[in-house]
Amino acid sequence: MAEVITKEQMNEQCSFMAKIKEENNIFAITHGRERRACTKTYGCQQNENDTERIRGMLKECGFSFVDDEEEADLVIYNTCAVRENAEQKVFGRLGILKHIKEERHGDMTIAVCGCMVQQEHIAKQIKKVHNHVDLVFGTHALYRMPKLLYEAMHRKKAVFDIENSDGAIAEDIPTMHESKYQAWVSVMFGCNNFCSYCIVPYVRGRERSRKSEDIINEIKELVKGGCSEISLLGQNVNSYGKDLDEDIDFAKLLRLVNEVEGVERIRFMTSHPKDLSDALIDAMAECDKVCHQLHLPFQAGNDRVLREMNRHYTRDEYLEKIRRIKKKIPDIFLSSDVIVGFPTETNEDFEDTIKVIEEVEFDHIYSFIYSRREGTPAAKLDFVLTDEEIHKNFNRLLEVQNAISKRKNDAYVGTVQTVLVEGKSIKDENVLSGRCDSSKIVNFKGSPDLIGKYVKVKVTQAMTWSLNGELAE
Numbered sequence: 433m434a435e436v437i438t439k440e441q442m443n444e445q446c447s448f449m450a451k452i453k454e455e456n457n458i459f460a461i462t463h464g465r466e467r468r469a470c471t472k473t474y475g476c477q478q479n480e481n482d483t484e485r486i487r488g489m490l491k492e493c494g495f496s497f498v499d500d501e502e503e504a505d506l507v508i509y510n511t512c513a514v515r516e517n518a519e520q521k522v523f524g525r526l527g528i529l530k531h532i533k534e535e536r537h538g539d540m541t542i543a544v545c546g547c548m549v550q551q552e553h554i555a556k557q558i559k560k561v562h563n564h565v566d567l568v569f570g571t572h573a574l575y576r577m578p579k580l581l582y583e584a585m586h587r588k589k590a591v592f593d594i595e596n597s598d599g600a601i602a603e604d605i606p607t608m609h610e611s612k613y614q615a616w617v618s619v620m621f622g623c624n625n626f627c628s629y630c631i632v633p634y635v636r637g638r639e640r641s642r643k644s645e646d647i648i649n650e651i652k653e654l655v656k657g658g659c660s661e662i663s664l665l666g667q668n669v670n671s672y673g674k675d676l677d678e679d680i681d682f683a684k685l686l687r688l689v690n691e692v693e694g695v696e697r698i699r700f701m702t703s704h705p706k707d708l709s710d711a712l713i714d715a716m717a718e719c720d721k722v723c724h725q726l727h728l729p730f731q732a733g734n735d736r737v738l739r740e741m742n743r744h745y746t747r748d749e750y751l752e753k754i755r756r757i758k759k760k761i762p763d764i765f766l767s768s769d770v771i772v773g774f775p776t777e778t779n780e781d782f783e784d785t786i787k788v789i790e791e792v793e794f795d796h797i798y799s800f801i802y803s804r805r806e807g808t809p810a811a812k813l814d815f816v817l818t819d820e821e822i823h824k825n826f827n828r829l830l831e832v833q834n835a836i837s838k839r840k841n842d843a844y845v846g847t848v849q850t851v852l853v854e855g856k857s858i859k860d861e862n863v864l865s866g867r868c869d870s871s872k873i874v875n876f877k878g879s880p881d882l883i884g885k886y887v888k889v890k891v892t893q894a895m896t897w898s899l900n901g902e903l904a905e
């Protein structure tokens with residue numbers, strides 16, 4: 433069982449939130465405005481979920497929120513370590529913040545948190561090069577943010593908390609969800625898989641599951657607040673429950689969530705192919721609220737490369753699971769992650785990846801060029817392909833997948849889809865945007881009153897990444 437943060441430990445954090453709030457109230461009286469916070473998130477859905485908790489705690493501290501760092505009294509960057517370019521972006525932004533802080537004679541608090549700073553060499557680099565940063569805290573210190581922030585706001589020296597740990601579970605952290613109608617709910621944290629290219633197990637600790645009762649209670653609270661679409665989140669949800677005393681696994685958890693009154697749709701991510709069980713496929717097929725959508729990263733189509741990646745399945749085993757899913761759920765929406773240019777990959781190996789894409793016909797693929805991560809086993813492997821060859825292969829993959837995505841979207845034209853309206857389209861504010869059951873984005877004209885509601889939309893046009901339609905009722 434994972435370490436659970438006690439009520440007393442959480443109460444201590446609550447007392448620091450109250451202290452900051454008191455000071456922020458005085459600030460509001462003397463300055464004629466609230467203290468403003470700006471949060472920026474890099475990386476995956478887990479980070480987005482963590483930022484919702486950071487914002488929840490900041491709200492309790494009495495901060496208001498702005499999007500622009502220049503207007504903020506407090507800036508928090510929640511960072512990602514999965515790819516080098518995400519780290520470079522953060523360092524770039526920190527450089528800009530230095531000037532802003534100087535112009536304001538130091539009257540600004542800057543914090544950096546998340547996976548990137550959980551790596552010791554990065555924390556050291558910030559200490560050495562970016563001494564305008566006031567607070568650095570890693571993934572394991574998230575629940576301690578109120579205390580750390582209080583210290584950072586009162587000390588002349590920067591505060592660092594990147595304590596390494598296998599990870600704990602902290603319940604009851606105040607959370608400010610981005611959307612009123614949809615919410616991500618973490619069911620587990622960390623990862624035990626140690627894929628050879630991946631930094632996640634090093635920065636997020638070992639797999640640890642939340643008790644099903646805590647998950648269900650959180651979902652019931654979300655439903656009370658008007659939320660109807662729940663996405664269950666974990667680095668490897670198929671391992672859910674292995675570390676718990678209760679008789680539970682992810683398939684059983686899905687069935688429990690399916691029973692919660694007021695929940696209309698259930699999604700989840702991410703599944704590791706080696707752990708995808710028949711019980712889960714059955715639960716997906718039998719639970720009426722579980723969307724017919726599965727994100728199942730295969731990463732590479734060549735068995736030798738998969739072994740180098742430490743993925744623990746072969747191409748044929750992966751394809752066999754896909755066949756089983758398609759047989760049980762013929763209208764399944766399939767997506768995957770693929771890495772192009774993994775060290776040792778040859779052009780022939782890459783062709784095996786293309787063959788898998790063509791055979792499965794994914795609806796969507798998140799493709800990435802391999803990014804070397806210090807401290808991972810793959811970082812010691814040599815490249816066979818040149819940068820030019822890797823980019824050529826990457827572009828070819830996009831071409832192949834785009835053609836498949838467009839073809840699959842074409843099949844939606846003329847159908848009527850149930851869409852949860854998420855908001856106005858970013859391109860045209862007269863157009864609403866939402867997702868259908870399979871998670872494809874559907875754009876259509878309609879009144880903003882429909883935001884948050886389920887509507888029927890007739891699909892009239894297929895694009896590569898989305899669908900256009902018109903209200904059917």
Ligand code: SF4
Pocket residue numbers: 623624625626627630631632633667668704
């Ligand atoms: S399953 Fe592999 S790729 Fe996914 S988080 Fe764990 S180590 Fe990383």
